[in-house]
Amino acid sequence: MIEAQRVRMIRKPNGPLQEGDFTIEGLTLEGPGTGEVLTRTRWLSLDPYLSPMMRTWQGPDPCWALGIIQGRMVAQVEASAHPSFAAGDWVAGSGHWQSHNLHNGHDLRKLELEDGIPPSAHLGLLGSSGITAWLGIHRILNLRDGETLTISSAAGIVGGIAGQLAKARGARVVGIAGGAEKCAEVVALGFDTCVDHRHPDFPELLARAVPGPVDAHFENVGAPSLDAVLPLLRDRGRIALCGLIAHYLDDQPVALTNFRKLLTSAIQLQGFRVFDYPQEVPRALADLRAGLHDGSISLRETVTHGLANAPAAYLAMLAGQGSGKHLIAL
Amino acid sequence: MIEAQRVRMIRKPNGPLQEGDFTIEGLTLEGPGTGEVLTRTRWLSLDPYLSPMMRTWQGPDPCWALGIIQGRMVAQVEASAHPSFAAGDWVAGSGHWQSHNLHNGHDLRKLELEDGIPPSAHLGLLGSSGITAWLGIHRILNLRDGETLTISSAAGIVGGIAGQLAKARGARVVGIAGGAEKCAEVVALGFDTCVDHRHPDFPELLARAVPGPVDAHFENVGAPSLDAVLPLLRDRGRIALCGLIAHYLDDQPVALTNFRKLLTSAIQLQGFRVFDYPQEVPRALADLRAGLHDGSISLRETVTHGLANAPAAYLAMLAGQGSGKHLIAL
Numbered sequence: 001m002i003e004a005q006r007v008r009m010i011r012k013p014n015g016p017l018q019e020g021d022f023t024i025e026g027l028t029l030e031g032p033g034t035g036e037v038l039t040r041t042r043w044l045s046l047d048p049y050l051s052p053m054m055r056t057w058q059g060p061d062p063c064w065a066l067g068i069i070q071g072r073m074v075a076q077v078e079a080s081a082h083p084s085f086a087a088g089d090w091v092a093g094s095g096h097w098q099s100h101n102l103h104n105g106h107d108l109r110k111l112e113l114e115d116g117i118p119p120s121a122h123l124g125l126l127g128s129s130g131i132t133a134w135l136g137i138h139r140i141l142n143l144r145d146g147e148t149l150t151i152s153s154a155a156g157i158v159g160g161i162a163g164q165l166a167k168a169r170g171a172r173v174v175g176i177a178g179g180a181e182k183c184a185e186v187v188a189l190g191f192d193t194c195v196d197h198r199h200p201d202f203p204e205l206l207a208r209a210v211p212g213p214v215d216a217h218f219e220n221v222g223a224p225s226l227d228a229v230l231p232l233l234r235d236r237g238r239i240a241l242c243g244l245i246a247h248y249l250d251d252q253p254v255a256l257t258n259f260r261k262l263l264t265s266a267i268q269l270q271g272f273r274v275f276d277y278p279q280e281v282p283r284a285l286a287d288l289r290a291g292l293h294d295g296s297i298s299l300r301e302t303v304t305h306g307l308a309n310a311p312a313a314y315l316a317m318l319a320g321q322g323s324g325k326h327l328i329a330l
Numbered sequence: 331m332i333e334a335q336r337v338r339m340i341r342k343p344n345g346p347l348q349e350g351d352f353t354i355e356g357l358t359l360e361g362p363g364t365g366e367v368l369t370r371t372r373w374l375s376l377d378p379y380l381s382p383m384m385r386t387w388q389g390p391d392p393c394w395a396l397g398i399i400q401g402r403m404v405a406q407v408e409a410s411a412h413p414s415f416a417a418g419d420w421v422a423g424s425g426h427w428q429s430h431n432l433h434n435g436h437d438l439r440k441l442e443l444e445d446g447i448p449p450s451a452h453l454g455l456l457g458s459s460g461i462t463a464w465l466g467i468h469r470i471l472n473l474r475d476g477e478t479l480t481i482s483s484a485a486g487i488v489g490g491i492a493g494q495l496a497k498a499r500g501a502r503v504v505g506i507a508g509g510a511e512k513c514a515e516v517v518a519l520g521f522d523t524c525v526d527h528r529h530p531d532f533p534e535l536l537a538r539a540v541p542g543p544v545d546a547h548f549e550n551v552g553a554p555s556l557d558a559v560l561p562l563l564r565d566r567g568r569i570a571l572c573g574l575i576a577h578y579l580d581d582q583p584v585a586l587t588n589f590r591k592l593l594t595s596a597i598q599l600q601g602f603r604v605f606d607y608p609q610e611v612p613r614a615l616a617d618l619r620a621g622l623h624d625g626s627i628s629l630r631e632t633v634t635h636g637l638a639n640a641p642a643a644y645l646a647m648l649a650g651q652g653s654g655k656h657l658i659a660l
Contacts, residue, residue, distance in 0.1 A: 052590075090590045103642070123467045184439055222589075227583075236606070241592055241593050242593075243593070243595055244589075244590055247589070251587070252585050252587075253557075253585035253586055254542075254585070254587075254588070254589035254590070255501075255583035255584070255585040255586075256583055256584050256585075256589075257581070257582075257583045257584075259552075259577070259583070259584035260382075260574055260577055260584070261573075262571055262599065262601040263571050263572075263574055263601040264601075264603075264605075265601065266600075266601045266602050266603050266606055267600075267601050268598065268601070269592065269598070269599040269600075269601070270596075270597075270598045271592040271593040271594070271595065271596045271597050271598070272596050273593075273594075273596050276596055278568070
């Protein structure tokens with residue numbers, strides 16, 4: 001029996017998510033029962049894709065209907081009655097936003113820790129974020145040597161890795177990020193340049209920053225970046241639609257002035273999700289690990305300490321503060 | 331020397347296109363000079379894709395800058411000083427909206443007329459409209475036996491042919507058209523059913539009309555139909571973006587409430603243009619001709635007589651009047 005802590009939603013947001021929509025509360029976990037694993041959360045992953053579920057209390061896990069948040073985490077096994085896991089094991093998987101979780105084992109995978117790679121990397125670079133970036137570059141866009149790529153939310157974990165993978169692939173990479181500080185960070189990652197979408201002349205600056213027609217675009221944000229990139233795409237250009245962070249917090253229509261360009265330039269726009277390509281994961285992880293070792297890919301984290309601070313840290317991330325992988329350390 | 335007539339634009343439209351934006355005027359054609367062909371227009375094709383050029387006076391032909399409309403037509407050679415064409419030949423190609431045109435021959439192809447196929451068919455079923463429909467079904471959507479397809483502007487020439495090709499391919503086909511009369515016409519073409527987008531409960535009626543998740547969608551219109559279809563698409567569904575007739579007449583943003591579905595269901599949206607696939611044309615034409623002969627594809631025309639009536643007929647077509655291929659007979 002463990003006295004645990006949990007972040008839960010106490011009301012459906014009326015408008016934008018607010019800190020007051022969340023509470024932290026105690027709960028008692030019994031077990032583990034036969035076949036179960038009791039884990040202690042070490043790192044909680046703060047992911048934009050959760051926000052639509054936070055708004056609607058609907059998600060793949062039935063507990064969403066109670067306002068209980070189901071996220072991704074790295075944890076250590078506290079006690080196990082499951083043959084595949086033993087106390088002390090490091091694991092990655094999904095669980096509630098709690099200090100401890102009971103699992104049936106299906107939603108956990110054991111981590112082999114390596115020298116020089118912190119366990120938290122399995123939520124970012126060596127987790128869904130890195131795999132998503134790899135899929136976008138190598139499976140969706142099939143990026144080729146010498147092509148020009150634009151990436152929105154370039155200072156974010158997925159955008160940053162995507163840009164570093166694209167540079168390693170021989171592409172010319174133009175980032176889009178919010179503010180001079182983030183743009184400097186994106187350039188430091190190895191992007192050829194980065195344009196500040198908060199600048200009043202953003203579309204013109206972006207047009208001047210690309211060296212010619214854009215072959216491919218990696219979209220993480222939505223209308224603000226997509227509408228600026230569309231006119232710059234070459235005939236039969238490609239768009240990988242990876243995220244829509246600008247549109248997770250409301251139900252307003254996504255309005256694109258340059259939508260017609262999809263037709264007039266015969267563009268392909270492909271939405272994609274990391275879980276559709278399980279067969280690609282080993283190759284993606286091998287590439288990402290190699291990039292980490294040879295220095296072409298950076299490990300970048302924005303860490304907040306303490307489960308109770310998860311709601312505020314989550315909202316700060318959505319507001320564009322910090323960069324790289326956003327994590328709660330417990 | 332020939333005294334010819336021409337439809338020309340006399341002002342850039344201020345807002346929607348109006349009949350007063352056009353005039354009919356006389357002009358004198360000299361020639362044909364060496365290498366030139368003088369044609370007499372028999373059939374003028376009224377195509378929605380012209381309307382953005384009518385609004386902006388910008389298009390591939392430099393004469394657009396003078397308000398001179400460049401369209402597709404079927405004509406007869408009046409006099410030729412070009413080795414490949416002789417007086418009396420039937421030709422299809424592009425030319426100005428005129429009773430007569432001078433061509434250098436590059437923009438003309440000679441027609442082999444067949445019994446039972448009127449020359450005007452080379453502007454519709456056996457022209458760009460038919461080839462476009464064929465490409466959408468067979469090259470962009472790669473439609474398979476037993477799949478469910480939705481088509482907007484189903485009473486239009488491209489939509490109607492696309493639906494008939496899809497039925498021949500073994501698909502279940504749900505049309506979207508404006509008004510009960512057009513819907514009846516679409517069902518008469520062999521579509522399984524057709525939903526009236528003017529009905530106040532259109533999205534609900536469409537959801538009820540499809541037998542299950544929609545595998546593929548053929549878009550000719552834009553937001554009004556796309557927003558209703560998006561929620562009905564299956565995971566990893568496909569959209570062929572063939573036309574945006576709802577958005578040719580203004581520069582307003584295209585606003586899609588259900589745009590997020592492209593991401594959450596990993597949809598592929600592919601814009602396409604008929605001229606990108608010249609290598610497919612012989613096969614497309616063979617299939618279309620076979621469909622015409624075996625009765626699985628219908629020849630449908632809305633014909634208006636007289637060049638002077640072209641502007642009014644064009645505006646009526648944009649407003650949704652008539653169905654099938656819209657033509658001016660001269």
